Amino acid sequence: MLEKVLQNSKTMIANLHNAMKFLSYIDIRFLFSEGIIPHPIIEVIDFIYQYVLGKSQDTSSLDLNQSPYDISEMKLENLTKFHTDASKIVGDFFQNSKYILIFLINDLPKINIAELPNDLNFARIEILNTFFNEIVEVWYKNLGFEEFLNPKTAEFIPPIDPDTNQNDGIEALNIIRRESGWKEMNHISIVYFGKQFSVDRIINDEVSNINFQIKKKHVSQLLRCRFTxxxxxxxxxxxxxxxxxxxxxxxxxxxxxxxLFGSLVKSKTMLEDLYEALVTLKKSSIWSVNYTSESNLQIVFEWVAGFLSLLENNDFSLKNINDNKMIKQLLIIFKKKFNVFSTLLLNEIKIFDTLCHKDDKFKNVQYYVNYFRNPENESINLNPENSMQIMLNACNFFDNFCENVSKSCYKDLGFEKLPHCKIKN
Structure with a gap:
């Protein structure tokens, strides 16, 4: 009977879940001032929704080697765990929320479950079904969520910016969000108006006219964090x-x-892939130049383009580096560009924590130096014979780093699957 009740609650939970999803698509920056922002409770309701959805879709066959009692015990244990976990999540939300009125929190333990007749299971289920239907009618249909989510009249259809290629943007986002490269970003989440948004939260939803505006901001901010x-x-x-x-x-x-110059030349492929990804996102109207926006990728674009320009205007290839004078000149050119980039990067890192949350800390220069000196925790004597081996360790590590970036942030994000963006000016 408990499983039947859960299955019957699917429509109610799905509608409340859709309502919260819709509210989460509203860009709250235009509704509230920062510091007093009630974010939708999507994480709380999503946990319950996923469980109920799983129960409704459960088609697994019974194990004939188990007795009905053992099967019931197993199912009850599963339901009890769900109830315990859901109660904790909901309880924590109430206790930690700054926006729930205090009298609601105090009265929560006093709320009694409506008495249900003990004689007939059928009567109990009918009463609960009536409850589920009333919730849908009052808190979903009568609040207009059906019209918002499936608009049939012009006044409820989200407007489209005439300067935006929205259809291309929707198509591009729906292609790349299904790709595997996002797994490489699980250690990063964005900070959007005081709330952290994980990678899964950003890319899980199908992108449509309803949520395109907020989704493109979240994706662009996530990529700004990752590319930085x-x-x-x-x-x-x-x-x-x-x-x-x-x-x-x-x-x-x-x-x-x-x-070092050899590794710089090899890094060109990575830089070209990042450049191509950024250009594709720009052509798809997923980001636009706005230096005050958290989702602006312009600064990253300028870094990448700057290093590509350095490589295109100077020949750092080994075949043309034969004399000390040439090496000295190229090193001066490289260091000048590198120092300008370092200054700009430092300014971005100063605001990194306001835009991004990173599970691990950045590794500093000394960490890498120590690692290259001792990559396998084996002693390397710092004498002339071994000094170049340290550099070779560094070059190999750097080359692998660049290859991994090209794979995870270009190929594995599906940018090669967006040819419709490549033909645009």
Whole structure:
């Protein structure tokens, strides 16, 4: 009977879930001032919704080797765990919420479950079904959510910005959100008006005219966090390599710098992939240039384009580096660009925590230097014979880093599957 009740509650829970989803698509920045923002309770209701949905779709056959009693015991244990977990989630929400009136919190333990007749299971289920239907009627239909979610009149149809290629943007987001590369970002969440949004929360929903505006902001902000992390590591690795050339491989300085330039040239593929991803997002109207917006990717675009310009206007390839004068000139050019980039990156890192939450901390230059000196926790004597091996360790690590970025942030995000964006100016 308990399972039957849960299955019968599916429509009610689904409608309340849809209502909360709709509210979560509203950009609350236009409704509230920061600091007093009641976010929709989507996490709370989503836990219950997923369980009820699973129960409604459960078609697994019974184990004939188990007795009916054992099966019932197993099902009751499952239901009890759900009830315990759901009660904790709901209780924590009430206790931690700043927006629920205090008298509601105090009265919560006093609420009694309506008495149900003990004689007939059928009567109990009918009473509960009536309760579910009334909730749907009063708190879903009568509040207009049906009209909002499936608008039939012009006044309820979300407007489309005439300067936005919204259909292309919706198509692009729905293609890339199904790709595997997002798993590489699970350690990052965005901070959007005081609330953290995980990767799953951002990409799980199908994108439509109703939620495109908020989804494109969330996706762009997430990619800003991820691409900033990549460029921060890019800088730290180059700084570590320069340090090794100055300190560890000083007696082989020119050879060390040549190795650094070799890795710089190899990183061009990664930079081109990031550039292509950013251009594709721009052509799809998923981000636009607005320096005050948390979802603005312009600063990352300028970093990537700057390094590509450096590589296109200067020949750092090994075949043309034959004399000390050439090496010195190229190193001056590289360091000048690198220092400008470092300053701009530092300004972005200062506001990183206001836009992004990262589970792990950034690794600093000294961490990488120590790792390259001792990559397998084996002793490396810092003598001339071993100094270039340290640089080779650094170059191999850096090259693998760039390859992994190209794979996870371009190929595995499906940007190659968006040809309709590539033909636009």
């Amino acid at each position: 992390e990549i460029m921060k590591n890019y800088r730290s690795l180059f700084s570590a390599m320069l340090y090794i050339c100055d300190k560890d491989a000083h007696n082989y300085y020119n050879n060390c710098v040549i190795k």
